[in-house]
Amino acid sequence: MSDLPIGQHALLSDRHSAAVVTSDGCVAWLCLPRFDSESVFASILDDGGGHWWIRPSGRATVGRGYLEGSMVLRSEYRTETGAFELVEALELRAPTDPHRLGVGAPHTLLRTVRCTSGTVDLETEFRPRPGYGTVVPRLVRVDGGLQAVGGTGTLTLSTAVPLVVGPEGTATGRFRLGAGDEQAMAVQYRAADESPAAPYDADRIAAAIETTVAAWRGWSELHQRYQGPWRDLVHHSGRVLQALSYQPTGAIIAAATTSLPEVVGGGRNWDYRYAWVRDASFTMRALWVAACPHEASDFFDFIAEAGATALPGRHLQIMYGVGGELDLTERTIPHWSGWRGSAPVRVGNGAWDQPQLDVYGDLLDAVSLLIDQLDPFTPTLRDFVARLADAAAAHWHDPDHGIWEIRGAPRHYLFSKLMCWVALDRASMMADRIGMPDRADGWRAQADRIRDAILAEGWNPAVRAFTQSFGSDDLDASALMLPLVGFLPPDDPRIRATVDAVTAGLVDDRGLVRRYLAGPDVDRLDGSEGSFLLCSFWLARVLAQDDRVPEARAVFERAVAHVNDVGLLAEEADPETGELLGNFPQAFSHVGLVNAAWEIARAEERAAAGEAGTSERSR
Structure with a gap:
């Protein structure tokens, strides 16, 4: 079971669904394609609910905050050998009408890791458990990542990190980054009656994060006028x-x-x-x-x-x-x-x-x-x-x-x-x-x-x-x-x-x-x-x-x-x-x-x- 304080979680949203992510790099809650859909990751409620970790291999301290004017989260970690930042968002497309934030959201969770100093050793673990933990999906290798098949839809994991696929629907990987190095990852959802998504490459993930930040800021600048205390x-x-x-x-x-x-x-x-x-x-x-x-x-x-x-x-x-x-x-x-x-x-x-x-x-x-x-x-x-x-x-x-x-x-x-x-x-x-x-x-x-x-x-x-x-x-x-x-x-x-x-x-x-x-x-x-x-x-x-x-x-x-x-x-x-x-x-x-x-x-x-x-x- 999870015992991390509730206050050590953060929210990501594309105005269709929501992810709840932890201060130690875990996607601990995600329902797709809607807020009230069955969960894909739910380790906040039980270890058997599934998760997606990106975390340092050793001890680290962390400071977090949303990028100004947005719901895009940046977490800055410092380890004994270096520092890195993790940026996370549920993807928004550039709105044709800035009032209508979230139109056509592609049901994609974006995560990028960049080493900002020294070197850092990291690990990732992808363990989806759709259907409120009742489905152990089959993980299939594809160019640019994996596909998780099972439940009400297909998940596509985009990553260049070499992964070891275990027998029980879990994929793990370890990687090292030096100053300036980056890794970009994403998870895309498609319903069972749709074709599985093709993996994103690193450039597309980076561009999608920039678009998402701009969409949130555009909405904030257009709508938010309060100038009082707090x-x-x-x-x-x-x-x-x-x-x-x-x-x-x-x-x-x-x-x-x-x-x-x-x-x-x-x-x-x-x-x-x-x-x-x-x-x-x-x-x-x-x-x-x-x-x-x-x-x-x-x-x-x-x-x-x-x-x-x-x-x-x-x-x-x-x-x-x-x-x-x-x-x-x-x-x-x-x-x-x-x-x-x-x-x-x-x-x-x-x-x-x-x-x-x-x-x-x-x-x-x-x-x-x-x-x-x-x-x-x-x-x-x-x-x-x-x-x-x-x-x-x-x-x-x-x-x-x-x-x-x-x-x-x-x-x-x-x-x-x-x-x-x-x-x-x-x-x-x-x-x-x-x-x-x-x-x-x-x-x-x-x-x-x-x-x-x-x-x-x-x-x-x-x-x-x-x-x-x-x-x-x-x-x-x-x-x-x-x-x-x-x-x-x-x-x-x-x-x-x-x-x-x-x-x-x-x-x-x-x-x-x-x-x-x-x-x-x-x-x-x-x-x-x-x-x-x-x-x-x-x-x-x-x-x-x-x-x-x-x-x-x-x-x-x-x-x-x-x-x-x-x-x-x-x-x-x-x-x-x-x-x-x-x-x-x-x-x-x-x-x-x-x-x-x-x-x-x-x-x-x-x-x-x-x-x-x-x-x-x-x-």
Whole structure:
């Protein structure tokens, strides 16, 4: 099993699929040709999952970073005899439209090694295991490399390194580089009904890396305009969110991996390689800050098309496959031990058919924010907006499973009611823009009914906080969203009391916020979980909205202290050690970072304007 810290991994993406690579030169996770395809390499979850190493033969130190403005990774290694750099990317083609990064990506992983000083001895090991480790492919020598035949497609390994092919689908090689020497390698995927790819030569690999860097930089220069505090982190998070989007449809995945645990050795291990409506809607808001969301229409077209079968008549599904697939039935991979023995490993996600009422508000809040990019509305999208509002009006009083997808009996979760209010509030405000002015009053009246219910049943005077569900004493960090969506002002005494309660009851010893106090009595799952980075960023946002800027900055800094060496965040952090936990990298965490930085920037602007006004009046 793998025990390398999650934080020592990095992401590569071509906006079709993702590779997760380690600080010691291993491709430890790769699914082809899509984010949610079966894995080709998966040693992050089990040694039997397959891997592709390029590493020094002896001990080495390493420093890593993405090439500026890109998701192309460069790792610099220093050994006892010399130094070398490893550059890695999932290939992008030069876009004919710089807004549409990833069109026609050839499903190719590129890796180049160059000795920068002295001499270095290196080794490579190519051990693909398609089908979640169930297939041992046949390795066939071809001019310029190898082909791995078996599973749902063919892999072509391009390399000039002499390889020894073992009997169990593994190829190994050793090579020495002197200063200035290079080796270039690539793995290309072709589906079973396609002809295998011809190997790339070294010049083509080098050119493909240059093209990939240029494509990412072109997108970044065109889209990224944020100039506030933590600018570099915000811009990088914007690229990470773009890297987690599926270009052919506009779907946005929650994370690149499955089953990285919320607590080491526990069973809270889920598959996040799908398009959650909630996560994707939050991501669209973050991209509005970190990068012009040119893909907004693609995303909403995807959701409207995927959800067309759900409304009316049943709840909008909360997640989809990246191609719009509906059935994401969950199963386990029994022959895998999981990261640090954290079993079970799951593929699919059993929450796919849960009713979760907040999705209506998540979507309509994003539509209202991005309305200028979406206008003029297509008839399909206009109709979808109206059906979302009507569904919120019809179902807001139903119990559901809530934002955290708690696998118990449905309850009247506060956040779900809140987001139904958001759905109707935003729909009433957009009624003229979508050509339905006659619907505004009805939607507003329903929003007012929900508001009255939340104020009457969501506030717990004994706890002095808005709590997890109506009639509950349990704290939940999602109550912090009340001011963030405009339900109550941040200086409302009930909001301030809720902030105080969350701080006293859910903040761990490292200053990070838990979602809620997990355990079998609350969510019917064994064990606990880490502290949730998104919730920590929510707290920073609420404090900033209340103009408590020093406190907001302190919370933000505690959260971003968990960014790894290449600027990535997982879902959670261990409350005792601070080690990253959960699937990686996590869109929610980067969404939180972007939005919190922006909120703090706005608060600082207000403070500066106020000081300027005071100074002017004193003259």
